[in-house]
Amino acid sequence: MKTIATRNGTPAIEVEGVECRYGDTVVLENVSFTVKRGEVFFIIGGSGCGKSTLLKHMIGLLPPAQGRVRFAGRDLTAADPAERKALLRTFGVLYQGGALWTSMTVRENVSLPLELFTELTRREREEVVALKLAQVGLAGYEDHYPAEISGGMKKRAGLARALALDPEIVFFDEPSAGLDPITSLKLDELILQLRDTLGTTIVVVSHELASIFGIAERVVMLDRETHGVIAEGDPRELRDRSADGRVRAFLNRREQPQAQEGGGRR
C-alpha cells in the first residue's frame, strides 16, 4: 500500500473558514473541515445548498471571498502561479458530464495531461492510457470519440483522464447524476477500488443516498438556510443519531415538517 499516510501527518485537504459568494449573494460562510489522506469523503446537502459551489472553490476554479483551502499544508488560494500549477496537478476532477474534449478521441483525452506534464515517450503514454482505461473498465475504447460512447462511459473516460497523472486526490462532482442504479453502483465500486489500489483520497459531491451509505466514510452536510456546515461525521451514525432534525430528515429521505426545502432531489 502507498505510504503517504505515514510519510507526513498533515491532512490531504484543509478547508478553513471559507466564504463563497456570487456578487453580493453569500452562498456559504465560515465553512471549515478537513479531509484525511486515503479517505472517502462526501460533501452532501439538498439542492441549491452550495455543494458544487464549494467544490469549485476547493479546486481553485473560484477564489474564496475569505478563508483558505490547503492541500497537504500548502495554500492553493495564496500560491504563486508556479506553485499553484504544481498544486493543481496533485488532484484530478471528474466533472458531472465527464467534460471530455469532444474534438479528441478517448485516447487523446487521457493522453493530453501526460503529453503536457510528463516526459514519457509516446509508447509509454500509450501504455499508461491503456492502463487507465483498463482501470476504469473501458479498455478497447481508445479510438472512440466522446459522442460515440454512452453517458456512463463518458464518466469513466473522464475518470481515466482525471487519473492520468496519478493524482493524490480525486474530486467527483455528482458522479451518479444521470446514471442508472447499476451503472452508478459500478462507479461507486470503482471509486473504492481506486482508493484501495492507489490510496487516493476521494472527495465526492453528491446527494445520492445510495452512494452516501454505500461508500462514504465521513460526510459534511451543508444547509441552504444556515449557509454552512450543519453536520459532520459517519453518515450512518448521523442518520440514526444526529441531534439535528434536518440531517436526520435528509438522510432518512423524509420531509421535515418545518423545512422549506425537502430532502434529496430524487
Add this chain to the structure above:
Amino acid sequence: MTAPPSHARAEATLEGGTLTVRIGGEWRITAPHPDWSGVPVDGKPAAVRLVADGLDDWDSSLALFLRAAESWGEQHSVPVRHEGFPAGLVRLAALLAQKAPAAATPHPGLPDLFTAVGTATVALWRETKDLAGLVGECAFSAGRLFRGQAQFRWRDCLHEMQQCGVMSLPIVGLISFLVGVTMAYMGSLIVRQYGGDVWIADMVGVAMTREMGPLMLAIVLAGRTGAAFAATLGNMKANEEIDALETLGVSPVDFLVMPRMAALCFMMPFLALYADTLGILGGMLIAALPPLNIPANLFYAEMQTIVDLSDINTGLIKAATFGLLIGLAGCLRGLQAERSAAGVGQAATRAVVTSLLLIVVANSIYAVVFDILGW
C-alpha cells in the same frame, strides 16, 4: 544508478546468474524515474528478481516499470519474480499485462472511394429531402399564417426584425459605404483613360442598386443573422426545448422558423435601400475628391439618367429572396444540429456556408431571368 533516497531508483546487481533489481524511493509519473531499458541485462541472466527495497511512494510509473521487466522476461524466456511489492501495485501491473479486448464496435477507418462517393450521394439526397421538407412545411405554415391559424408570435417576429434590421445597420452601412468607395476608386482608374469621368456615377449607381447592394447585404446578414438563427435553434434542440414545443402540439416551424424568416424577408428590402444609399454616397465621395472632381449634384444628375426604378426594384426583389434563403438555411441547419455544444457550433458554420451557396445560386438565376424579362 544511485540517487538520493527520495528519488525513484532501480539498482541492478548480478549474482550467480540472477539479476537482482532493488527498487525504492518515490516513484511519480510526473517526475523523472528509471526506465527498464536502462537496466543492464546484457549478461543474459538466468533469472530476474525485482525486490522492493525502501519503496516510499509509487504510482503507475512503477507499474509500467514492472510490466516492462515482465515483458522483457517473456521475450527472452527469463523468469521474472517480484518480492515485497504492495498488493495494489501488483494488481495494477497485472492489469497492464491484460490484452485489451476488442472494442464493442470497431472504429471505422477511412472508407474506400466507392463507399465515400456512395455515402456522399446518400447524404446529398437526404440533405435535399430535408431542405425540400422544410420548404414544404414553411409553405403550409405560411398558408396557416394567412388564414390566422398559425401559432405565430408577433412579438418574436418584431424582436427578430429589430435584431436583423436595426441592430445590423452599423455594419451594413459601413460595408456598403466602403464597397461604394472601392468601386468608384477602381472604376475611376479605367473611365479616366477614356475621358468619361462622369460615367463613374452610372457605374456606381447601377452596380450598387442591381448587384452589390443586395449581395453584400446578404453576405453580411448570412454571417450575422443566419449563423445566429442556427446557433439559437441548435441550442434549443440540444436543450430539448424543441421537443417540449412538439409535445405541446406546437409546430416548431410555425413558432420558431416562420417568425425568423418573415422578419428577415420583410427587413431585407429596407436594408437593401439603406445599403444602396450608403454605397452611392461612398461613390459620390470618391467622385467629389481629386482626381475626378465631380460635384455631388452632377453625380446625382448623371446617375438619374441611367438608374431607373427597375434597377432598384430588381435589387429589392433579390434582397427579399436572399432574406428568405438566409432564414431557411439558418433554421434548417439549426433544426438539423446534433444535440451537443459542438453540434451547435457546426450548425452555425454550416448555416453560413449553405446561405452563401443559396445566395450565389439565386443571384445567377435572377441575372438570367431579369435579362429575359428585360428588367
